[in-house]
Amino acid sequence: MSDPIVKHASIVNVQFGDNVTVVQPVNLYGCKLGNGVFIGPFVEIQKTASVGARTKVQSHAFICELVTIGDDCFIGHGVMFINDTFATGGPANGNKSLWQSTSVGNRVSIGSNASILPVSICDDVVIGAGAVVVKNITEPGVYVGNPVRKIRDIE
Numbered sequence: 001m002s003d004p005i006v007k008h009a010s011i012v013n014v015q016f017g018d019n020v021t022v023v024q025p026v027n028l029y030g031c032k033l034g035n036g037v038f039i040g041p042f043v044e045i046q047k048t049a050s051v052g053a054r055t056k057v058q059s060h061a062f063i064c065e066l067v068t069i070g071d072d073c074f075i076g077h078g079v080m081f082i083n084d085t086f087a088t089g090g091p092a093n094g095n096k097s098l099w100q101s102t103s104v105g106n107r108v109s110i111g112s113n114a115s116i117l118p119v120s121i122c123d124d125v126v127i128g129a130g131a132v133v134v135k136n137i138t139e140p141g142v143y144v145g146n147p148v149r150k151i152r153d154i155e
Contacts, residue, residue, distance in 0.1 A: 017053065031063075034071065052106065066099055066118075070106035076129065077112040085118060124154060 030047025100118030111129030128144035
């Protein structure tokens with residue numbers, strides 16, 4: 001029996017804005033974090049991802065490649081962003097040309113354990129805990145459920 005290959009969580013090639021807070025352990029690589037961003041523990045943010053100014057990312061969130069998050073957002077505990085839709089019936093297996101991007105506007109709050117597939121989300125949206133976003137959100141408001149649906153305007 002051989003010894004396992006052990007890799008450690010780390011911060012590599014990250015572009016930091018001013019006054020960024022990172023709570024270890026995290027795995028951040030090749031991403032961009034704006035001014036005043038807060039990153040909680042056990043978060044992974046992959047290369048090419050971007051997090052806007054004053055956005056808070058809570059523990060256990062996963063922000064994959066091709067995700068852009070705007071300013072003044074809240075990403076709850078355990079939120080999962082997805083860039084591989086299994087378009088061929090299974091994982092892309094390294095074929096990044098099959099991956100798709102996600103864009104989150106400004107002042108968007110995403111509740112704990114939500115899943116965000118490759119979509120575009122406009123400004124001023126609240127997404128409830130556990131929601132599954134499978135289509136673009138083009139109107140401000142409060143969205144919940146699986147699949148997500150608008151339940152009301154923001155007052």
